[in-house]
Amino acid sequence: MENSFIVEVQSVEEAQLLGSERWSVDPEDVIVEVLEESKGIWGLFSKKRKMQVTLNGELHLVKARKFLKELFSRMDLDVIPEVAENGSLNLVGDDAGIVIGRYGETLKAIEFITNLVFRDSLKRITIDSDGYRERRLKSLEKLALAAAREAVRKGRPVKLEPMSSWERRIIHITLKDRSDVTTSSYGIEPQRYVVVTPQIGKARKYGKSLRRN
Numbered sequence: 550m551e552n553s554f555i556v557e558v559q560s561v562e563e564a565q566l567l568g569s570e571r572w573s574v575d576p577e578d579v580i581v582e583v584l585e586e587s588k589g590i591w592g593l594f595s596k597k598r599k600m601q602v603t604l605n606g607e608l609h610l611v612k613a614r615k616f617l618k619e620l621f622s623r624m625d626l627d628v629i630p631e632v633a634e635n636g637s638l639n640l641v642g643d644d645a646g647i648v649i650g651r652y653g654e655t656l657k658a659i660e661f662i663t664n665l666v667f668r669d670s671l672k673r674i675t676i677d678s679d680g681y682r683e684r685r686l687k688s689l690e691k692l693a694l695a696a697a698r699e700a701v702r703k704g705r706p707v708k709l710e711p712m713s714s715w716e717r718r719i720i721h722i723t724l725k726d727r728s729d730v731t732t733s734s735y736g737i738e739p740q741r742y743v744v745v746t747p748q749i750g751k752a753r754k755y756g757k758s759l760r761r762n
Contacts, residue, residue, distance in 0.1 A: 552604040555584070557597045568602040575615055578605045606632055609670035613663050614638060617676075620659075621648075630676075637675040645679040653685060657713055689716055693723035693745070697730045700747040711740045720745075 554571070558564050561581045568579035584599045604611060610632050617630040617638065626644040633639045640648055649656045660676040667674060677683075692709070700707045709720065720743045721732050731746050 552608060553601060555599060555601050557599050559597055561600070564600045564602050568604065572604055572608060572611070573615075574604065574608075574611050575618075578611045578615070579603070580605050607636075607672075609667055609672045609674065610636070610638065612670075613667055613674050616663065616666060617659075628678075633677070637677055639680075640676065640678040649678050649681050653681060653713075656681060685716070686719055689719040690723045693720045696720075696745040697724055697727060700745045701729050704747055704749065706744050706746040709743045709745070711736065711742045713739075714741075717741065717743050 552572075554568075556564055556567055558567070561583070562576075564581045565576040565579045568574075568581070569576045572579075580603045582601045582603070584601055586596060586598045614630045614632065617628075617640075621628040621630075621644075626642075626647065628640050628642040628644050628648055630638045630640055647655075648659060650658075656676060656678050660674065663676060664674050675682075696707045696709060712720070717734050721734075724730055724732050724745065729748050731748065733744050733746065734741055735744060736742050
């Protein structure tokens with residue numbers, strides 16, 4: 550669907566309404582630019598103006614933002630979804646912390662439901678809340694390194710807690726260039742988890758190095 554069209558109407562508000570109806574978004578998400586004005590016939594009718602109507606952003610993100618605004622309004626939460634520079638939706642407001650939940654479980658659920666509603670868009674929608682994902686990313690990187698140290702030191706696999714696919718990917722990426730451990734995912738969603746396994750020869754070598762030091 551095109552994100553811009555030209556129309557001849559009498560007011561900016563009318564043009565916004567047409568855009569809102571075409572894309573099923575809020576009028577505030579529609580930008581209107583007046584291209585030219587034309588006078589009425591012999592001055593008997595109100596003059597119409599040619600206007601360009603443009604959607605303010607990518608359609609799937611704008612519609613998802615509208616959906617989330619309505620969802621949080623029904624939940625009586627002070628949370629406002631905003632489109633971030635990286636193309637994700639970031640939740641801000643006094644209640645932004647509430648929608649994160651324990652270990653981000655509530656945020657994951659909201660993201661899952663949103664993608665389920667807009668599955669026909671063929672574009673995945675990523676949702677963050679007050680920078681939680683960045684904090685979680687750093688936490689996962691530390692967890693991965695700690696698990697690798699433990700696996701090598703003890704010489705046996707270390708099983709991590711169940712994680713989302715995004716979180717498991719961070720663990721795999723953090724340890725992918727290490728030669729002393731390997732990572733594998735096991736289980737069935739939503740209880741799928743990562744196991745960090747030591748390379749036995751490397752683990753023994755690492756242990757001897759620790760004893761010498």
